[in-house]
Amino acid sequence: MTHAKTSTIDLAARWLVLGLLLVYTIYNVGPIFWLLLSSFKSRMDLFTMPPKLFFTPDLSGYQSVFGVGAAKDSASAVGVFDSLINSIIVSVAGTSLAVFFGTLSGYVCSRFNFIGKGDFMFFVLSTRMLPPVAVLVFYHLMFARLGLADTRFGLVLVAIFANVGLATWIMKGFFDGVPKEVEQIAIVNGYTRMYAFTRLVLPMVKGGIAATAGFCFIFAWNEFAFASILTTTQAKTLPVKISAASGATGIEWTQICAAGVVLIIPVLIFFYLIRKHLLMGMTFGVLGRS
Amino acid sequence: MSDTNASSGPGARAAAHATRQNELRKRSSGRLMIFGFLSPTLAILLFMVAYPIFSLIYYSFYNFSALRQAGMKPVGLGNYTFLLSDPELWERFIFTGKFVFICVSLQMLIGIFVGYQMQKNFRGRDVIFTILMMPMMLSPVVVGFLWRYMLNSEWGIINFLLSSVGIAKIDWLGQTNAALWAAAAADTWMWTPFIVLLATAAFRGIPETIYEAAEVDGASPAYRFFRITLPMSAPVLFIALILRLIDSFKQYDLFVALTGGGPGSSTETVSFAVAKTAFSYFYTGEASALAVILLVIIIGLSMILVRHLTKMGEKY
Amino acid sequence: MAEITLKNLSIEFGSFKAVDDVSLTVKDGEFVVYLGPSGCGKTTTLRCIAGLVKATHGEVLFDGERVNDLTASERNIAMVFQFVSLYPHLTIKENIVFPLKARGIAKSEIARKLDWVTDVFKLGDELRRYPGALPPGARQKVALARAVIRDPAVLLLDEPLSAIDEQFREEMRWELGHLQRQLGVTTIYVTHDQREAMSLADRIVLMNDSRIVQVSQPDRMFFDPVNVFAGQFIGSPSMNLIDLVPVEGGLRLGESEVTLTPERDRLPEWAMASKRPLKLGVRPLNVHLTDDQATGVPLPVDDVFSVGRERFFSFRIGDGIYQGVDKRQSPAGSAGRVHFEPEGLLFFDAATGRRADAEVAA
Numbered sequence: 001m002t003h004a005k006t007s008t009i010d011l012a013a014r015w016l017v018l019g020l021l022l023v024y025t026i027y028n029v030g031p032i033f034w035l036l037l038s039s040f041k042s043r044m045d046l047f048t049m050p051p052k053l054f055f056t057p058d059l060s061g062y063q064s065v066f067g068v069g070a071a072k073d074s075a076s077a078v079g080v081f082d083s084l085i086n087s088i089i090v091s092v093a094g095t096s097l098a099v100f101f102g103t104l105s106g107y108v109c110s111r112f113n114f115i116g117k118g119d120f121m122f123f124v125l126s127t128r129m130l131p132p133v134a135v136l137v138f139y140h141l142m143f144a145r146l147g148l149a150d151t152r153f154g155l156v157l158v159a160i161f162a163n164v165g166l167a168t169w170i171m172k173g174f175f176d177g178v179p180k181e182v183e184q185i186a187i188v189n190g191y192t193r194m195y196a197f198t199r200l201v202l203p204m205v206k207g208g209i210a211a212t213a214g215f216c217f218i219f220a221w222n223e224f225a226f227a228s229i230l231t232t233t234q235a236k237t238l239p240v241k242i243s244a245a246s247g248a249t250g251i252e253w254t255q256i257c258a259a260g261v262v263l264i265i266p267v268l269i270f271f272y273l274i275r276k277h278l279l280m281g282m283t284f285g286v287l288g289r290s
Numbered sequence: 291m292s293d294t295n296a297s298s299g300p301g302a303r304a305a306a307h308a309t310r311q312n313e314l315r316k317r318s319s320g321r322l323m324i325f326g327f328l329s330p331t332l333a334i335l336l337f338m339v340a341y342p343i344f345s346l347i348y349y350s351f352y353n354f355s356a357l358r359q360a361g362m363k364p365v366g367l368g369n370y371t372f373l374l375s376d377p378e379l380w381e382r383f384i385f386t387g388k389f390v391f392i393c394v395s396l397q398m399l400i401g402i403f404v405g406y407q408m409q410k411n412f413r414g415r416d417v418i419f420t421i422l423m424m425p426m427m428l429s430p431v432v433v434g435f436l437w438r439y440m441l442n443s444e445w446g447i448i449n450f451l452l453s454s455v456g457i458a459k460i461d462w463l464g465q466t467n468a469a470l471w472a473a474a475a476a477d478t479w480m481w482t483p484f485i486v487l488l489a490t491a492a493f494r495g496i497p498e499t500i501y502e503a504a505e506v507d508g509a510s511p512a513y514r515f516f517r518i519t520l521p522m523s524a525p526v527l528f529i530a531l532i533l534r535l536i537d538s539f540k541q542y543d544l545f546v547a548l549t550g551g552g553p554g555s556s557t558e559t560v561s562f563a564v565a566k567t568a569f570s571y572f573y574t575g576e577a578s579a580l581a582v583i584l585l586v587i588i589i590g591l592s593m594i595l596v597r598h599l600t601k602m603g604e605k606y
Numbered sequence: 607m608a609e610i611t612l613k614n615l616s617i618e619f620g621s622f623k624a625v626d627d628v629s630l631t632v633k634d635g636e637f638v639v640y641l642g643p644s645g646c647g648k649t650t651t652l653r654c655i656a657g658l659v660k661a662t663h664g665e666v667l668f669d670g671e672r673v674n675d676l677t678a679s680e681r682n683i684a685m686v687f688q689f690v691s692l693y694p695h696l697t698i699k700e701n702i703v704f705p706l707k708a709r710g711i712a713k714s715e716i717a718r719k720l721d722w723v724t725d726v727f728k729l730g731d732e733l734r735r736y737p738g739a740l741p742p743g744a745r746q747k748v749a750l751a752r753a754v755i756r757d758p759a760v761l762l763l764d765e766p767l768s769a770i771d772e773q774f775r776e777e778m779r780w781e782l783g784h785l786q787r788q789l790g791v792t793t794i795y796v797t798h799d800q801r802e803a804m805s806l807a808d809r810i811v812l813m814n815d816s817r818i819v820q821v822s823q824p825d826r827m828f829f830d831p832v833n834v835f836a837g838q839f840i841g842s843p844s845m846n847l848i849d850l851v852p853v854e855g856g857l858r859l860g861e862s863e864v865t866l867t868p869e870r871d872r873l874p875e876w877a878m879a880s881k882r883p884l885k886l887g888v889r890p891l892n893v894h895l896t897d898d899q900a901t902g903v904p905l906p907v908d909d910v911f912s913v914g915r916e917r918f919f920s921f922r923i924g925d926g927i928y929q930g931v932d933k934r935q936s937p938a939g940s941a942g943r944v945h946f947e948p949e950g951l952l953f954f955d956a957a958t959g960r961r962a963d964a965e966v967a968a
Contacts, residue, residue, distance in 0.1 A: 017407065024404055025422070031479060032424050034447055035436050047445045101334065104327035112324050122596055124331070127339055129592045131540035133564040134581035138342040138349070140568065141356055161338035164331050193323060222429035224543040229569060239429045243547055253439055260432040267427040272420070278487060502658055503691040507705035507752070508679040517708075521695045 039257035046253055061258030065238075080255065083241035084262070089152055090227075090237060091220040094159020098220075099213045101160065102167020107197060109168065110175035111183070127165040132225035143230055150232045158226045163216040170215065170277075174208030175201070211277035214270040221267060238263060343585065350579035357572045369579035378555070379563065379580070385470070386539060386559045392474040393481070393538045398531060400478070401485020406515065408486060409493035419490075426483045434547025437476040438463065466556040469549050473557060476548060477538060488530040492523035525598070532595040536588055560584055608669045608759040608792055609634045610655060615664035617650050624650040626816040627664070632760075632794060637786050640796045641803040642813035643839070648796045649688075649764055651813075655794060656762050657681045668759055679708075684758035686749045688765040692737040699733040702752045709756070719755050726785070727751045743774035750782070754789060761786075763795040767802065779805060800840050804828070812836055834959040837887045837952060843918070846893065846928040849956070850877075850884045857884070861924030864903045872948035874963070883956035892950025893930030895919055895942040902943025 038046065042058035067081025108114075109121060139158075140149075148154030178201055186196035202209075227237045236244075242259040271278075350370070353363040373379050408419060425433070440447045441462040449459045462472045496519065504514045520527075542561035545551060551558040551566070558566065564584060568577035610632040617625040625647040632638045640648035653659040655666055657678035666673050673681055684705070692701050702723060706716045724733065727747055737745055746766050753761055766782075767775045783806050786793050797803055803810050804824045812819040812827065812835075820832045831837035837845045851858040856865040857873060866873055866886075877884065895910075896902040910919040910932055917932040921944055930944065953962045 021404065021407055024400060027479065028422055028425060028483070031436055031440060034440060035432075038439070049445055049450065051445075051447055051450055101330040105331040108324050108327040112320060114324050120328070120332075122592075123335065123339075125596065126589060126592050127335060129536050129588050130339065131542070131561050131564075131581075131584050131588055133540075133542055133561045133568075134346065134585050134588075135339065135342045137564065137568040137574065137577045137581045138345045141574070142342065142345075157334070157338065161334050164334060168331060193319060197323075218427070224429060224431045224546075228546070229565070239431045242435065243431050251435075251439075256432070256435050256439070260428065260436060263429050263432060264424070264427055268424070271423065271427055275420070497691075499687050499689060499691040500693065502678070503685070503687060504693075504704075504708075505658070505678040506656060506683060506685040507708055508682075508756075509704070509708035510679070513708050517704075518693060522693075524695075 035257050035260050038253065039261045041254055041257075043254065058254065061252075061254035061256075062262070064252075064255050065258050065262050080238070080241055080259065083236045083238045086152060086155075086235055087221065087237040087239070090155040090159055090235075091217055093152075093156045094163065094220045095213055095216040097156070098160045098163035098167050098216050099171075099209060101164050102212065102216075103171050103202075103209060105164075105168045106171025106173075107175050107201070109172045111180070121169075124165040124168050127161065132162075133229075136226065136229045139226070140229060149230060150235050152235050154230055155227055155235055155237070158230065159216075159220040159223065162223065162226070163219055166219070167212050167216055170212045171205070171208060174205045174212075177208075178204050208277070211274040214274035214277075218267050218270055221263070346578045346581050346585075349575055350582050352575045354575040355572045356568075356574045365575070369576050370583075373576065373579055373583070381556075382558050382560050382563045385557065386541075388470060389474060389477075389541070389559065390535060390538045392470070393477045394531065394534050396474065396478045397482045397485050397534055398527070401482045401530070402489050402520075402527065404482070405486045405489025406493060406519070408490045422486060423483045425480045426487075428480065430480070430543035431547045433476055433480050434544045437472065437479070438548050441472050463549055464553055466553060469553065469557045473544060473548055477541065477544060480544075481534060481537070485530050485534070488526055489523065492526035493519060495526075496522050528598060529595065532591060532598070536591050536595075539591070540584070540588060610760055610792060610794070611665075611667040611670070612651070612655070613665040613667065615651070615654065615666065616662050617647075617654055617659060618662040623816050625654070628813075628818055629664075630811060630818065630821065632792060635790045635792055637783075637793045637795065637806060637808045638811060639803040639807035639809075640794065640811045640813060641800060641839070642798065642819075644798055646813040647816040648798075648811075648813045652762055652764055652794060652796045655760070656683055656685050682759045683762055684753035684756070684760075685762040686746065686753050686764065686766040688768055690737065690742065690745045690749065690769065692745055692749060692752075694737050697734055697736055698729065698740070698748050701737065701748060702729075702733075702755055705752060705756050711756075723751045723755050726754075726788075741771075741774075743770040743778060746770060746778065747781075750785075754785070754791065758791065760792045760794060763793065765797055766795075768797070768799070782806065801842065804840070812839065814839075830961075831887070831952065832961055834885065834887065834954050837954070841889055841891075843890050843929050845887050845889050845952075846930075847954075848886045848888070848923060848926070848928065850886050850953075852878075852881075857886075859886070859903075859905075859923050860926065862905060864905055864923075866903075866946070870901065871946055871951070873951075874953075877953055877962070880962070882962065884962055885954045885956045887952035887954055888946055888950050890918065890929040890931050892947040893928070894945045894947070895930065895932045895934055896945040897942055898945070899943070902945045905944045907942060907944070 037053070039061050040057040040059070041052075041055060042060070045052050045055045045058070064080050065084060067079055067084075105124070109117065143149040143154050148157065182200050182204070183193060183196040186200055187193060222239065223237070224239045224243070227235075227240045228243065231237070231240060238259055242256045351364060351366060351368075353365045353368065354361065404422070408415065408422075428436075441449075443449055443459055443461045443464065446462075448462070453459060460468055462468045500518060500522070501514065504518050509517065540561050541559055542565065545557060545559055545562050549557040551562050555566075560580070561584065564577055564580050567573050567580060612628055612630045615625055615628045616623065628647075628651060630638075640651060642648045650659060654661055657673070657676060657680070661674055668681065692698075693704065696704065699720065703716050703720055706719060711719075724730065727750070729748070729751065732740060732744065732748070737748070740748070746769070750766070763782075767778055770778060779802060786806075795802075795806060804827075807824055809821060810824055810827050811821050814835050820827060820836045822830070827836065827840050831840060831845075834847060838847065849860040850866075851860070853865055856867040856871075857877065858865045868875070868878055895907065905921045905923065908920040908922055908927060910917065912918070918929055919932045920927050920929050922928075934942075954960065955962045
C-alpha cells in the first residue's frame with residue numbers, strides 16, 4: 001500500500017521535473033531558433049503579425065555581412081564586411097600573442113617560486129574581473145595621445161591584456177599536470193632548462209595550448225565594450241558595427257540577426273574542439289586541478 | 291685514507307668551488323628564465339592595467355574634461371563627495387543591486403536544478419548539453435539586440451506568445467520595472483548555462499559510492515540532494531556565485547544593446563554611468579572617481595574569491 | 607534481523623553474466639562470507655542483495671518476502687563499502703547518525719543509539735572530527751558504526767578491510783567477529799582473502815566464474831574441497847597438486863620414480879581400481895620430512911627454509927616444485943625422505959577437477 005503511494009508521488013515528481021526541464025529548454029533554445037529564423041527574413045516578414053514560421057528566405061542580411069550583392073553600401077567608409085575582417089585580424093593576432101605570453105608566464109608560475117608570486121597571480125587573475133569601462137576612462141585619453149585610437153593595433157593590445165591573465169592561469173594548470181621529473185631528467189643529462197621547456201614540456205601541453213587559444217579567441221571575438229569606445233570608423237569590429245546598424249530606416253534587424261549567426265559559428269566550432277577543457281577555461285584551471 | 295685526504299685537499303676545494311659555481315649558474319639561469327618569461331606579461335599588464343588605474347586615481351582628484359586639455363583643477367576629494375551625495379548615483383547602485391540580485395539568484399537556482407538533472411547519465415546527454423550551452427557563446431551585444439527584437443511591444447514574438455494565452459501586451463522596454471525584468475531575463479538566458487556547466491561538473495565529482503552509501507542509509511532523493519550533493523559541491527558553487535556576482539555587477543554591453551539605459555536613465559548600471567559620464571558628458575575627473583569606486587567594489591569581491599580558492603587548494 | 611534467500615539469481619550486464627544461477631539461504635543471525643577471486647561475481651551478488659543492482663532473473667527474498675522491486679533505502683539493510691564512503695563534509699558523529707536522521711527518527715532515540723554505538727566502538731574523541739582527519743582503519747570503524755546503528759535486517763560488508771594496513775586489519779577482523787556475535791545480526795561479507803573468510807565465517811560461499819563452487823563451514827572447506835579450485839584457493843601455502851599415473855602395485859607420482867602404494871600410503875581401494883586419470887591434492891601441512899624408510903619416499907629435497915617460526919621444505923617431482931612442513935627442525939641442506947600423511951590425501955578427477963573420493967562423490 002505505502003509502496004504504491006510513494007511511487008505515485010515519485011511519478012508526479014518525475015513529471016514535474018520533466019515539465020520544468022522542458023520549459024527551461026524552450027527558454028534556452030527558443031531565442032537561438034528565432035535568431036536563426038529571423039536572419040533569413042525580409043523586412044516585410046520581420047514585422048508581420050502573427051509572426052511567420054514559413055516564408056521565402058531572404059539572404060540580404062548575409063550578403064551585407066559578407067559584402068556581396070546589392071546590399072553593399074558604398075556610402076559609409078567601413079562596411080559590415082570590413083568590420084568582419086577587423087574582427088578576424090584583431091581576434092587572431094590578439095589571441096596568438098596572449099597565448100604566447102601566457103604560456104611563458106604560466107610555465108614560470110607552475111615551476112618556480114619567486115618573491116611576490118602570490119601577488120602576481122592575484123594581479124593576473126584580477127585583470128579578468130576588471131570592469132572594462134573603468135579602465136576605458138583612461139584608455140580613451142591614452143589611446144588618443146599615442147595615436148592608437150581607432151586602429152587595429154590598439155585593439156590587438158587590448159585583446160592581449162584582456163586575455164593574457166586567463167591564458168596564464170589556464171596554462172599554469174596544464175603545466176602543473178606535467179611531472180617535474182621531465183625537466184629534472186633532462187637537466188641531469190646535461191640539457192638546459194630552456195631545451196627541456198621547448199623540446200619536452202611544450203609538446204606535452206600542445207592540447208592545452210590549443211584549448212587556451214580557443215578560450216582567448218572566444219572572448220576576443222565577442223568583445224564589445226573596449227572596441228565600441230576605442231574605435232570610431234576604421235577599426236570597428238563586427239559586434240560594434242552591428243550595434244550601430246540602425247540607419248535612417250530604423251534598426252536593420254535582418255542584418256543584426258545574420259551577423260549574430262555569423263558570430264556564433266566560429267565560437268561553436270571552438271566550443272566543440274575544446275569541450276573537454278571547458279571547465280578549466282571557465283574557471284581559470286582552478287577547478288581542473290582538484 | 292686517500293679519500294679523506296682528497297675531500298679536504300685543494301683539489302676537493304676546487305671541485306666544491308666548481309659545483310658552487312654550477313649551482314650559482316643554474317640558479318641564475320632560473321632567475322633569467324623567470325625574468326624573461328614573465329616580462330612580456332608583466333609589461334603589458336603594467337602598461338594596460340596598473341598605469342591606467344594609477345592614472346585614474348590621480349585624475350579622480352581633479353576637475354577635468356578630456357575635451358578641454360588645458361584646465362585641470364585639483365579638487366581633492368571633491369569628486370567623491372559630489373558623487374556620494376548624488377541621489378542619481380545611488381539610484382544606479384540600487385538598480386544595479388536589484389539587477390545583480392535577480393540575475394544571480396535566478397541563475398543559481400535554475401543552473402543548480404538543470405545541472406542536477408544533467409549529471410545523470412542518459413542517452414543524448416552530450417548533444418543536449420552542447421545545445422544548452424549555446425546562449426553563453428553569443429556576444430553580449432547580440433544577446434541584447436536579440437532580446438530587444440523579441441521584446442518589441444508591437445511585433446515582438448514574446449508579446450505575441452503572451453497575447454495568444456490571453457495576457458495583455460507589455461511595454462517591456464518602456465517601463466522601468468518591466469525593463470529590469472527584461473534585462474534580467476536576457477542575462478539569465480545567457481549565463482544560466484555557465485552555472486549548469488559548473489554545477490554539473492561539481493555534482494559529477496562526487497564519488498558514486500557516496501550516493502550508494504546514502505541510498506543504503508535510507509536517505510530520500512530530496513534528503514540526499516540537500517544533505518550530500520549540495521554541501522559537497524558548495525566550494526565550486528561558491529566560485530560560480532562570486533564569478534556571476536562580479537560579472538553581472540559590471541554588466542554594460544547588454545544594457546547598451548537592450549535598453550540603451552532607458553526609459554530615461556532608469557536602467558543605467560554603475561558601469562553604464564561611468565561610460566556616460568566619461569564619453570557623453572566628458573566629465574573625466576568625475577568619471578575617474580566613479581571608476582575607482584567601481585574598481586574597489588570589484589576588487590573586494592575578487593579578493594573573497596581568491597581567498598576561497600586558496601582555502602580550497604589547501605583542503606583538497 | 608532476517609533470513610536472506612537467493613533463488614536462481616542471475617545478473618547480466620549486456621551479454622556478460624556476472625552472476626549465473628545462484629541459490630543460497632543465509633539463516634537469521636548467520637555470518638556468511640562470499641569468497642572468490644576478483645571478478646567472480648561475489649560483489650555483484652552483494653550489491654544485488656543491497657538493491658544497488660537489479661537481478662536479471664531469479665528472486666531475492668528477505669524473510670520469505672520478495673524484495674526485487676524495493677530500492678536500497680526500502681530494504682532496511684546496512685552496508686560498508688570497500689573504499690571509504692564516509693561523507694567528507696560531515697563530522698564523525700553526523701556521519702554515524704545520518705541513517706537515523708534520514709529516516710526522521712526522534713532526537714532522544716538518536717541520542718540513545720549514539721551513546722550505545724559510541725560505547726561499543728569506543729569512539730570518544732573522534733566524534734567531533736572529520737573523516738579526512740582519521741586513518742583508513744578508523745574510518746572503516748566509523749562506517750561500521752554507521753551501519754549497525756539502526757538495527758538493520760542484514761549487514762552487508764564489501765571487502766571492508768582490504769584498504770586498511772595489514773597490522774590494523776588483524777585487529778579490526780577480530781573486533782568485527784566479536785561485534786557480529788554480540789549483535790547477532792545476519793551478516794554477509796565479501797572478500798578475496800581466504801584467511802579473513804576462514805577466521806570470520808559461519809559458512810563460506812566460494813564463488814568462481816559467476817557460479818557458486820562450494821558452500822560449507824570453514825574447516826570443511828579446508829579439509830573437504832569439492833574440486834581443485836576450492837582446494838587450491840583455500841589454504842596458504844596452497845595445496846600441492848600432483849599427477850598420479852597408475853602403475854603396477856600403486857600410483858606413480860608424476861614423472862618421478864616414486865610410487866604410492868596401498869600398504870604404506872593407505873591408498874583407497876577405489877583409487878587403485880579406477881581407470882580414470884587422477885590428481886593428488888595434498889596440503890603442505892600434511893607433507894613431512896622423515897628418515898623412516900617405512901613411511902617416507904625418496905624424492906629430491908631442494909631446500910629447507912624458515913618463515914617465522916615455521917619451517918618449510920621444497921621437493922621436486924619432474925619439473926614441479928612442491929612444498930611441505932618440516933616438523934623435525936632439520937638444518938638447511940639436509941636430505942631425507944618425504945612422508946605423505948595418508949589422512950591428508952585428496953583425489954581429484956584429472957579431467958573435470960572434481961573430487962574423486964567416494965565419500966564426497968556420494
